[in-house]
Amino acid sequence: MPELRVLLVDDEEELVGTLAERLALRGYDVTYLLDGAEAVRRAAQEPFDVLVLDVMMPGMNGLEVLKEVKRARPEIPVILLTGRGSEQDSQTGLELGAFDYIMKPVKIDRLIEIMLKAVGANG
Amino acid sequence: MADQTDREPRDADQALRFFGRMSASVSHELNNIMTIILEKSGLMTDLAWAMENGRELNPERVREIGESFSRQARRGIELLKHFNHFAHSVDDPAVTFELKALVENIARLAERFAALKKLDMKTELDEAGLNIHGDPFAIRHIIFSCLEAAMAPLAPGGVITISARGAGGDALVHISAAPPPEPALPREIVDSAIKQARTQGAFLDVTHGADAVVMTLTIPRGAC
Numbered sequence: 001m002p003e004l005r006v007l008l009v010d011d012e013e014e015l016v017g018t019l020a021e022r023l024a025l026r027g028y029d030v031t032y033l034l035d036g037a038e039a040v041r042r043a044a045q046e047p048f049d050v051l052v053l054d055v056m057m058p059g060m061n062g063l064e065v066l067k068e069v070k071r072a073r074p075e076i077p078v079i080l081l082t083g084r085g086s087e088q089d090s091q092t093g094l095e096l097g098a099f100d101y102i103m104k105p106v107k108i109d110r111l112i113e114i115m116l117k118a119v120g121a122n123g
Numbered sequence: 124m125a126d127q128t129d130r131e132p133r134d135a136d137q138a139l140r141f142f143g144r145m146s147a148s149v150s151h152e153l154n155n156i157m158t159i160i161l162e163k164s165g166l167m168t169d170l171a172w173a174m175e176n177g178r179e180l181n182p183e184r185v186r187e188i189g190e191s192f193s194r195q196a197r198r199g200i201e202l203l204k205h206f207n208h209f210a211h212s213v214d215d216p217a218v219t220f221e222l223k224a225l226v227e228n229i230a231r232l233a234e235r236f237a238a239l240k241k242l243d244m245k246t247e248l249d250e251a252g253l254n255i256h257g258d259p260f261a262i263r264h265i266i267f268s269c270l271e272a273a274m275a276p277l278a279p280g281g282v283i284t285i286s287a288r289g290a291g292g293d294a295l296v297h298i299s300a301a302p303p304p305e306p307a308l309p310r311e312i313v314d315s316a317i318k319q320a321r322t323q324g325a326f327l328d329v330t331h332g333a334d335a336v337v338m339t340l341t342i343p344r345g346a347c
Contacts, residue, residue, distance in 0.1 A: 018162040058241045105158035
């Protein structure tokens with residue numbers, strides 16, 4: 001099991017907390033946050049291997065967080081969580097440098113597969 | 124008293140766009156609710172696997188997860204009830220309806236828009252039994268346009284308050300934005316709301332106070 005430090009960001013606390021717990025049960029080192037601005041600050045300061053980021057968040061949305069993170073830490077791969085009907089956001093995210101996106105509801109095995117690919121691609 | 128004789132048919136394109144926006148917002152929130160429920164059920168499976176592999180499980184944890192299922196299901200049911208009322212509001216453009224219930228309905232559906240801007244939305248609706256004869260969909264549309272105009276220029280932490288009361292043969296709906304937003308309310312949305320109000324024989328005016336900007340919608344109560 002690769003040791004991955006994952007930062008999850010979503011304003012729905014019950015969702016992101018549960019996802020964090022499920023990833024932790026699988027051996028990953030997970031931090032979760034509810035706010036985009038806080039995520040930008042922590043991502044700049046702490047050694048996360050991958051970010052998983054909801055697009056639709058109050059205040060600073062996921063695409064804005066992505067832009068700021070890429071400015072501060074361009075090497076961190078970012079995976080976007082999007083809702084159905086947000087295909088344009090997904091496309092914009094890829095153009096802004098997201099590694100990939102995954103639609104809610106999330107299949108955890110698929111999320112892990114993408115995270116490992118993202119970190120592997122990072123070297 | 125506002126004049127109820129000059130009601131016009133709905134602007135179909137605008138009405139459809141409004142219906143579409145509300146539907147998209149509700150479906151987005153419902154998707155989040157379903158996603159949480161699915162994740163929680165996945166967590167139960169994961170915890171069962173962990174127990175089979177020697178990990179102990181605190182019954183309190185199981186209780187918490189059960190309560191979460193219940194909480195999200197209730198959230199979904201409440202939202203669907205409101206969406207159902209909203210969807211049925213297009214059935215008949217000339218019915219008698221209760222204003223407090225209508226305002227509660229559109230305020231609940233507008234909550235997500237306010238939350239996305241980190242705004243606090245409050246309702247002050249003490250007066251029940253305030254009946255209006257008119258177009259419940261069109262009135263919802265006007266009120267939502269006012270809410271949208273109030274939300275647009277407010278910074279995070281701002282407060283939107285919606286209240287309603289009777290005034291003789293009219294009903295008054297007040298939507299306030301505090302603190303008074305800079306820049307001012309978006310002209311295009313306010314003008315559109317004023318125009319929509321006129322189609323229902325209603326009036327919309329905007330007053331600028333030291334503490335808040337207030338939009339007042341005066342609706343004729345009609346044959347009530």
